Amino acid sequence: MSAFIAYLLLPLAGIGIWRLDAVKKLDLGGRIAVAGAAGAAIVAAVLAALSIVSIGWSRSVVITIVIVIAATSIRLGARASRPPLTTLSLREDQRARCPRSQGRALSIAALIVIAILIIYGLLDARLSCGDLHFFWGPKAVRFYRDGGVTLGFLADPNTVRMNPGYPLLLPLIYVWSETIARQFSWFSAVLSTALFLFGSVALLRSTSRNDHAAVLMAATLAYGFAIADAAGAGEPPLIFFETLAIVAITFIRDRHAQIVLAALGLACAVMTKIEGATFAIAVVIALIVIRRTFKQTMLIAAPAALLLGAWLAFVRMHNLSEYYRGAAMPIYFAAVTKTLLTLAKAASYELYGLPWIVPIVLIAIAPNRRNAALPLLIALLTFGAAFFFYIHLPDPTWWILSSAPRVLLTPLTALVIASAAAWRSADDLS
């Protein structure tokens, strides 16, 4: 139980981010989700920093540092807070916090039903991803056992199959849970999938103020996670951080908050999975093509680039196994047709592609289709990137069937967000 509570404590660690005006305007669910992302980043950073300076992880040290960081950021936030809200701004805030879509009760009921179904699926372990047992979990268990991220473990030839060159954020979040509980809870790791899923839903609901979009997101991701057996793997947190980045640049008007939240989402995404790097590149390209805001784009991408650069330098310095150079491998053009057909089969999600068809139709009939351009381009780019990487094997059939349902969750999420954006007017941003 305490292992699961550790995940619930993450928003407390990152609550300092509430001082951003744009975050203050979000509803409670959205604010908790944003704080959760910040908390995950803080906790992972603390654990990584302790390893860098060779201080062994202990419950008291880790919790004390996290509490000090949270308290300091809250105090700084209180000092920097705005003067009392005027009546007009209060009304605006209330309006912002109360989604206006009709059928709100029905939407909430639908969200509850989806939550019950996905939690049932998670708790009976049938949605568990093999990767949790093959390397995400074992890495966390070993890191915790060693009291830190050690080169001895990462460079051990016996652990080469555990992807030592993979970024560390998810194992470190699992270590946080382990630190609180003093043991690794596999079921808590699996159940954390629901938190990341509904964190993503809360982010979209809060920033788009569209209950229907939230229900579509919840249904799509819950179904996608179930078909892809994604529980406990890297995809649930990856999708959560990617959602934060996309909704920040799509729905938030405040330039400062947009940069901070998108940068946070991108930085966490690249440190969660290799695919996070592809996503970050897609976001940068989309921002430059659609918005033509070079400076803002660089500010958003800078933390992710710095973190990933530092991690790759470490990996290269110690000659750890990694797969970032996959794009430089030879391309097998003869495999293009087979790759496309197999990818299409995986993308159908055993439901005739309905998860894609619904948001595409919603975009097609929406009144403000141009608002969907940014997330739509991200969806296209990340889908294209998946195809590009798959044609680097002469016969990628097994690889596609075993990974594409999870990998394609990124473009699918971007597409659902695009459908929400298409139903919002440009002057109705957070």
Add this chain to the structure above:
Amino acid sequence: MYPSRDMILLSQAAANIVPRGATVTAIRPAEAPDYDITLYLTAGGMMPRHRLVPPNLDAADRPQFVLAVREPLSNPHYRLFRELPEGRIYEAVK
């Protein structure tokens, strides 16, 4: 059912039986010689106090213990150490 499910249960039980610090691997014997490496990775998460290594049973530095799910292991380098409902534990012949 996937053999990894059996390995989760066997390695959890084996963690309290096999001496700490011993080198251990995990296999499904019927898959010899191309063992599914995910089984020893799975056991690696369940046995943090042991040293989980790849399934090279005929190498000079072969693991001290082998966890086997489903079928019994037939290898002259190993003898049965313990039989459990979840599978069998074999010890290297010295």
